[in-house]
Amino acid sequence: MNRYFYQLLFVFALLLTACGGSDRAFTLKGHIEGQNELNILAYSPNGGFEGYDTIKVKKGTFKYERELVDSAIVALVFPKNIQTLLVALPGDVLEYEAQASALSRASVEGSEENELLTKFRKNIADKQGKELQAEVTRFVEKHPKSLAAVAVYEQYVLSHANSREKKMYELIFTLQKHQPENAYVSLIAEHFSAKARLEKGQKTPYLQLETLKGDTIHLGDSIKRPTAILFWSTWLDASLQQASLIQRLKKELNGKVDFVAVSLDYNADEFKYRLGADTLAMDLVCDGLVWQSPAVLTYDVQTIPGNILLDKEGKVYARDVIHVELEKTIREMVE
16 A cells, blocks of 8 residues: 555545535445455545545445545455455446455446456456566556556556566656646656655665654664664554564574564554564554654655665665565575
């Protein structure tokens, strides 16, 4: 999940209050074959509505209604961080259909935008790497005026390892050219135009943080050994899964690497409870500032779970390493 949603949220929330009315709502009716009960997290990456909702699936079906500011990209987040993105406009009535064993191939009907997304999901079902990149590029370039293309960019570039590849993240400029009034697209384009991300080999600025235990930690060129800074949030299963990996690594590496976990939760007590903070032998930071946290701003964090690995000189060794490669990369850093 990325930070741009939060930057637009306040303005859009004010608009929502002003607009009001049931005519601003959309409806999503769903059926998941082979699934009895399930909770789905729903939010809007482009700020189409405020906050997060929980959709409860009972006996394989659900119905979700939500008022919108305007056209919205809606993310449905399932266990194991499986996501389906759809496009919703005020007044839309959409139909969701999926097999419990194949949630990533869900079908959403009720509008042309969602039919495009359904077809795209089926086309990429068995693709990854360069093949996936080619499909994403082809879709964005073929449908640059659509919100469906923005949704594809959101899921498969902005919130994906593909965001590190120039040819992929520069697709945002194609979208901006064809959607100049889209504030969300413009915000992302502004970020990549500035090339603000700290890249490998760059020295990181000094940063002082206070841990949940009240200790002060110093980052940047003042670190004494390689350091892994993890950006988590306990409302994402992927963060909780990564926590167990880091706990094991810390024991096995026996002091060769320092680990710092920065929470993007609003509530420190909730973070400690869900993460089992009392059993984690690492520095934990949760200031409740979420995307405005000094660590998030300093290291230009865009997605969670995220990470930045610093060598013993405080220079970037790697950043936003995907989960399956994280252990290998950390071990290589200390060899």
